[in-house]
Amino acid sequence: MDYLIHLAILFSIYAMLGITLNVLVGYTGLLSVSHASFFGIGAYGTALLMVDAHWNFFPALMLASIVGGMIAYMIGCVLSRFRDDYYALGSLGLNVIIFSFFLNLQTITRGPLGIPGIVRPNIGSFHFSENSMFLALVLCALALLWMFFHHVTRSSFGMVLRAIREDEDAIQVFGYRTHFFKLAIFVLSAMGASIAGAFFASYISYIDPFSFTVNESVFLLALIILGGLASHTGSVLGALIFVLLPEALRFVGFPQEYAAQMRQLVYGVLLIILVLYRPRGIAGTYTF
Amino acid sequence: MPILEMQKGDVWYGGVHALDTVDVRIEAHAITAIMGPNGAGKSTVLKGLFGLIPMRSGDIFFEGKKIIPIPHEMARRGMSCVPQGRRVFRSLTVEENISLGALHVSPLERHSRIDALYDIFPALKHKRKDQAGTLSGGQQQMLAICRGLISQPRVLLLDEPTLGLTPKFVSEIFACIQDIRLKFETTIVIVEHNLKTLFSIADYAYVLEKGRVYAQGKPDELLHTSVLQKVFLAIHE
Numbered sequence: 001m002d003y004l005i006h007l008a009i010l011f012s013i014y015a016m017l018g019i020t021l022n023v024l025v026g027y028t029g030l031l032s033v034s035h036a037s038f039f040g041i042g043a044y045g046t047a048l049l050m051v052d053a054h055w056n057f058f059p060a061l062m063l064a065s066i067v068g069g070m071i072a073y074m075i076g077c078v079l080s081r082f083r084d085d086y087y088a089l090g091s092l093g094l095n096v097i098i099f100s101f102f103l104n105l106q107t108i109t110r111g112p113l114g115i116p117g118i119v120r121p122n123i124g125s126f127h128f129s130e131n132s133m134f135l136a137l138v139l140c141a142l143a144l145l146w147m148f149f150h151h152v153t154r155s156s157f158g159m160v161l162r163a164i165r166e167d168e169d170a171i172q173v174f175g176y177r178t179h180f181f182k183l184a185i186f187v188l189s190a191m192g193a194s195i196a197g198a199f200f201a202s203y204i205s206y207i208d209p210f211s212f213t214v215n216e217s218v219f220l221l222a223l224i225i226l227g228g229l230a231s232h233t234g235s236v237l238g239a240l241i242f243v244l245l246p247e248a249l250r251f252v253g254f255p256q257e258y259a260a261q262m263r264q265l266v267y268g269v270l271l272i273i274l275v276l277y278r279p280r281g282i283a284g285t286y287t288f
Numbered sequence: 289m290p291i292l293e294m295q296k297g298d299v300w301y302g303g304v305h306a307l308d309t310v311d312v313r314i315e316a317h318a319i320t321a322i323m324g325p326n327g328a329g330k331s332t333v334l335k336g337l338f339g340l341i342p343m344r345s346g347d348i349f350f351e352g353k354k355i356i357p358i359p360h361e362m363a364r365r366g367m368s369c370v371p372q373g374r375r376v377f378r379s380l381t382v383e384e385n386i387s388l389g390a391l392h393v394s395p396l397e398r399h400s401r402i403d404a405l406y407d408i409f410p411a412l413k414h415k416r417k418d419q420a421g422t423l424s425g426g427q428q429q430m431l432a433i434c435r436g437l438i439s440q441p442r443v444l445l446l447d448e449p450t451l452g453l454t455p456k457f458v459s460e461i462f463a464c465i466q467d468i469r470l471k472f473e474t475t476i477v478i479v480e481h482n483l484k485t486l487f488s489i490a491d492y493a494y495v496l497e498k499g500r501v502y503a504q505g506k507p508d509e510l511l512h513t514s515v516l517q518k519v520f521l522a523i524h525e
Contacts, residue, residue, distance in 0.1 A: 156387065156395075159384050159387065162377065162380060163377045163380065163388055166379060166380075167375055169375075170375040171377075171388065172359055172360070173338070173359055173363075174363060174388060175359060175360040175362075175363030175364060175391045176360070176391060177360055285379065286379070
């Protein structure tokens with residue numbers, strides 16, 4: 001049972017990441033390869049505040065999320081002037097830079113040694129130390145994020161985002177300054193990813209820079225492409241598959257020495273099949 | 289005093305001189321036609337007036353005041369542009385597409401304006417919840433015009449609104465344009481190839497050739513000269 005709860009917690013965290021990335025890539029059409037960096041900012045921010053400053057999880061989460069949003073705002077001011085390939089390259093560069101900070105800013109992040117001893121959240125004397133309780137908490141956060149971004153994407157703001165995805169030049173003709181919209185959704189997406197990072201740090205209790213590499217950003221992109229672009233349901237389904245698939249493959253009986261490579265191979269084949277036969281993913285609105 | 293004016297507009301696309309010291313005056317509440325063969329610079333005039341392309345030199349005046357045209361500023365001044373090729377947002381519904389044209393309008397006001405526009409474009413009313421990508425070419429063009437009108441612009445710029453449409457839809461679109469002028473007293477600038485129909489509704493026309501104003505005047509006057517033959521059929525004495 002504990003194993004299933006563990007998977008459910010990981011699924012919830014990745015579903016949060018999927019939803020927050022999908023508003024950027026799926027709804028707005030901005031190919032961001034930097035989501036893992038904001039995931040990391042949330043994780044590091046929360047970990048440092050909890051371990052070094054002994055903050056409670058919840059204010060630490062809020063501050064980490066705000067910091068993630070502020071960093072996104074500063075970078076987004078430049079990034080939102082770009083589109084298409086340039087946006088993807090810019091965001092890729094951002095992930096590399098932030099990863100370098102995590103790795104080399106040793107006085108703060110402790111570099112490759114990482115930060116151990118991150119405790120679970122508590123409200124007064126009530127501690128979410130049981131995995132089942134932590135799951136309840138993370139599911140609440142997922143539900144709140146889902147509702148928030150559902151509202152965002154259904155609003156007139158979301159309508160403009162979808163129009164930007166389709167034809168940014170055309171929407172500018174009606175007086176929309178699209179870079180403000182792109183900046184706003186980038187900041188919201190980054191704040192959401194930071195919240196997921198806070199839960200990740202608290203759950204795993206140890207973080208190091210290698211959880212927030214460009215590879216992780218690409219993994220998250222694959223997750224939403226598989227689940228379906230511009231669909232919250234798709235993000236959640238993508239997370240479900242990407243969390244459960246490695247576990248299912250454990251029982252396939254690959255030889256121990258090749259198991260990891262075989263799993264990667266299965267991922268690759270799955271993505272190729274999807275691109276060929278279901279380019280909209282499982283529940284997507286748009287093709288990639 | 290014209291509501292909108294371009295003075296000595298000069299535009300280059302790389303090494304191509306697209307507009308060469310063009311003067312255009314748009315009178316309020318009138319329909320002004322901008323005509324010419326392919327590559328004459330018609331669309332460039334509209335883009336220059338709305339700020340969609342930078343002019344190398346020349347000035348734009350709005351209500352007699354010199355301005356630097358920037359699309360969002362022009363929209364705020366009460367101008368609306370319906371670009372060439374319709375450019376509707378295909379995955380959005382008809383109603384969402386129209387709503388996008390009303391940036392500074394409250395939701396309540398927007399709904400009442402949309403209902404009023406459905407009187408001019410009844411074909412869209414029945415398809416209000418359909419995705420724009422599922423509409424026919426003519427309906428998409430109506431939607432594009434409707435989207436340009438929702439902000440109740442004082443000046444509406446239309447870039448080839450009948451391009452690629454069947455004669456039936458061409459007549460419908462021109463009937464709608466006339467309707468718009470009568471109902472809303474909108475100043476309309478229209479770039480168009482369809483001379484015969486355009487001349488029946490235009491008050492004034494500019495004929496462009498190779499980036500310069502070749503002739504201008506009232507449509508009746510132009511029809512009785514050899515200007516159109518010279519420009520469109522390249523018949524030169």
